[in-house]
Amino acid sequence: MVVYLVKAYYIPPTFVINNNANGIHLMPNGGERTWSRKGIWHVQVLGLEDKKQITMVVSCSDVIEILPPRIVFTSTTSRTIPPNNQGKKNCIKDDYDLTFNENHWLSLETTKKFVTNIILLYLQSHIQILRLKEQKMVWVIDYWNVHISKKFLDWIKKNMQTSCWFCSC
Numbered sequence: 516m517v518v519y520l521v522k523a524y525y526i527p528p529t530f531v532i533n534n535n536a537n538g539i540h541l542m543p544n545g546g547e548r549t550w551s552r553k554g555i556w557h558v559q560v561l562g563l564e565d566k567k568q569i570t571m572v573v574s575c576s577d578v579i580e581i582l583p584p585r586i587v588f589t590s591t592t593s594r595t596i597p598p599n600n601q602g603k604k605n606c607i608k609d610d611y612d613l614t615f616n617e618n619h620w621l622s623l624e625t626t627k628k629f630v631t632n633i634i635l636l637y638l639q640s641h642i643q644i645l646r647l648k649e650q651k652m653v654w655v656i657d658y659w660n661v662h663i664s665k666k667f668l669d670w671i672k673k674n675m676q677t678s679c680w681f682c683s684c
Contacts, residue, residue: 517653520680524651528577529641532634533655536621538568570620572629582637583610585629590615626661627670635675651678 520526572585586606588595596613597603606613612632616622621629634654642650661667671679 517655520651520653524678526651526653527645529580529645530638530650530652531577531655532574532582532637532652533577534572534574534582535657536570536572536659539571540568572621572633574633576637582633583612585612585614585625585633587621587625588613588615589618591617621659621661623661623664623666626667627674630671630674651680653680 517531521528521531568589570587572587574582574584576582593615595615597606603613612629614625614628616625638650638652642648656662
């Protein structure tokens with residue numbers, strides 16, 4: 516399907532984007548370590564159960580240009596996003612998209628933010644670099660319920676300034 520779309524609509528490899536979401540255990544060692552500082556009285560132990568995960572969405576184009584990753588933390592508030600230390604500053608400098616959700620999975624809102632903050636910015640910058648008026652794209656993704664929901668597809672039609680095809684891998 517991807518080859519057909521690329522050839523039929525003259526889509527350059529720059530505009531073929533593949534991404535995958537992966538659950539990452541924060542503490543894969545059974546909870547023997549913690550993120551807390553030494554000497555703190557109350558220590559929350561991470562990694563004792565499956566729920567202590569984050570989701571990282573990694574994307575690249577067919578010219579092997581890696582887009583900034585999206586990291587989804589488990590929370591109902593932004594407090595789970597790492598503090599403003601050097602690691603977070605490096606993430607922000609490299610355009611990581613740090614967000615949160617009541618679970619670490621992708622939701623309609625986190626997926627819309629991903630498209631807005633990562634995919635659309637990438638497309639717009641490359642349309643400008645290549646001096647194009649418009650450009651079609653192919654987005655290779657795993658189909659999750661959020662990706663095929665009517666709400667998301669309607670939002671894509673309304674907000675994408677280019678034709679976009681989804682292909683499942």
